[in-house]
Amino acid sequence: MEKxxxxxxxxxxxxxxxxxxxxxxxxxxNSLDIVLIVSELMDAYGVEIDIDDLVPENFNxxxxxxxxxxxxxx
Amino acid sequence: MEKISELQAVKSAIRRHFKAGMATNCxxxxxxxxxxxxxxxxxTEENEGALxxxxxxxxxxxxxxxxxxxxxxxxxxxGLVCEITARGGENIRxxxxxxxxxxxxxxxxxxxxxxxxAGEPEENERGDIEFSAAxxxxxxxxxxxxxxxxxxxxxxxxxxxxxxxRIAAGEVFVARAGGEIAGAIETVSDKNFSSVRxxxxxxxxxxxxxxxxxxxxxxxxxxxxxSFVWTEPAKAAAYKTYLKCGYLEDGNVSVVMTKGC
Numbered sequence: 001m002e003k004x005x006x007x008x009x010x011x012x013x014x015x016x017x018x019x020x021x022x023x024x025x026x027x028x029x030n031s032l033d034i035v036l037i038v039s040e041l042m043d044a045y046g047v048e049i050d051i052d053d054l055v056p057e058n059f060n061x062x063x064x065x066x067x068x069x070x071x072x073x074x
Numbered sequence: 075m076e077k078i079s080e081l082q083a084v085k086s087a088i089r090r091h092f093k094a095g096m097a098t099n100c101x102x103x104x105x106x107x108x109x110x111x112x113x114x115x116x117x118t119e120e121n122e123g124a125l126x127x128x129x130x131x132x133x134x135x136x137x138x139x140x141x142x143x144x145x146x147x148x149x150x151x152x153g154l155v156c157e158i159t160a161r162g163g164e165n166i167r168x169x170x171x172x173x174x175x176x177x178x179x180x181x182x183x184x185x186x187x188x189x190x191x192a193g194e195p196e197e198n199e200r201g202d203i204e205f206s207a208a209x210x211x212x213x214x215x216x217x218x219x220x221x222x223x224x225x226x227x228x229x230x231x232x233x234x235x236x237x238x239x240r241i242a243a244g245e246v247f248v249a250r251a252g253g254e255i256a257g258a259i260e261t262v263s264d265k266n267f268s269s270v271r272x273x274x275x276x277x278x279x280x281x282x283x284x285x286x287x288x289x290x291x292x293x294x295x296x297x298x299x300x301s302f303v304w305t306e307p308a309k310a311a312a313y314k315t316y317l318k319c320g321y322l323e324d325g326n327v328s329v330v331m332t333k334g335c
Contacts, residue, residue: 025267027266027267031101035101043095050089051092
């Protein structure tokens with residue numbers, strides 16, 4: 001989780017990824033942020049994330065983003 | 075340019091560039107893409123490194139890019155507008171700005187995003203101006219007001235069909251003075267937040283706090299949800315109106331680039 005939080009904060013500085021529970025639903029991150037985050041995650045974890053997975057539910061919390069990475073890792 | 079008539083065709087193209095690690099200035103969701111396809115307004119230009127999506131607005135096209143490497147494909151010799159956004163000015167993709175400049179684009183206005191945290195606004199005072207949700211019959215007057223208040227090219231004016239849908243959804247509010255529309259605000263609601271798309275006050279009614287009244291009427295109708303607006307610091311009256319209503323800069327900035335206009 002620490003590695004993931006570091007990546008998220010490098011893309012979206014100032015966002016409280018440890019505690020926010022509705023990052024997309026509250027408008028704290030938007031679709032452009034999601035594209036940047038996913039690009040970084042694909043590089044950092046060597047995984048492939050499908051464009052159909054870029055839905056708000058997968059990006060509302062750091063935990064849901066980690067679950068997406070773990071799903072992509074198989 | 076290739077005219078797109080099927081959602082899957084454009085989604086497959088986006089997927090190809092996404093897998094290669096793309097940068098984009100706008101993520102169009104399926105609903106947006108379907109609306110553009112149904113209006114016959116969606117075109118693409120593509121090469122190995124980039125997909126350019128063009129939305130026909132009659133006098134010009136709005137350009138959305140999905141880029142994983144430069145150079146960009148060639149573009150039609152017609153009016154084009156492209157807005158590049160970033161968190162913080164230093165993060166604007168200068169390589170893409172340069173690539174667009176090579177295709178004949180020039181940098182125009184800069185915009186900043188303002189955010190207002192959740193919370194009910196002050197109530198509007200009762201007076202001779204009435205603030206309310208727009209009615210379907212207000213469509214023509216609202217369109218005319220927006221057309222006279224915003225640049226046709228860079229004002230991101232909403233197509234009539236979409237504006238009509240927003241009125242029906244209760245996302246457009248007007249200020250009435252007698253039988254006249256003195257001002258209007260067009261907004262879009264999301265789950266826990268909403269955004270202002272356009273705010274305009276008729277010239278004859280400016281300087282009377284109508285802009286702030288419209289913002290308060292809209293915020294109140296959303297139950298005081300968090301709200302965002304992209305605005306130009308150069309437009310001092312609008313900028314001050316938002317600050318007065320509790321909005322603050324949130325660090326997101328954009329540069330608008332135009333070509334052939």
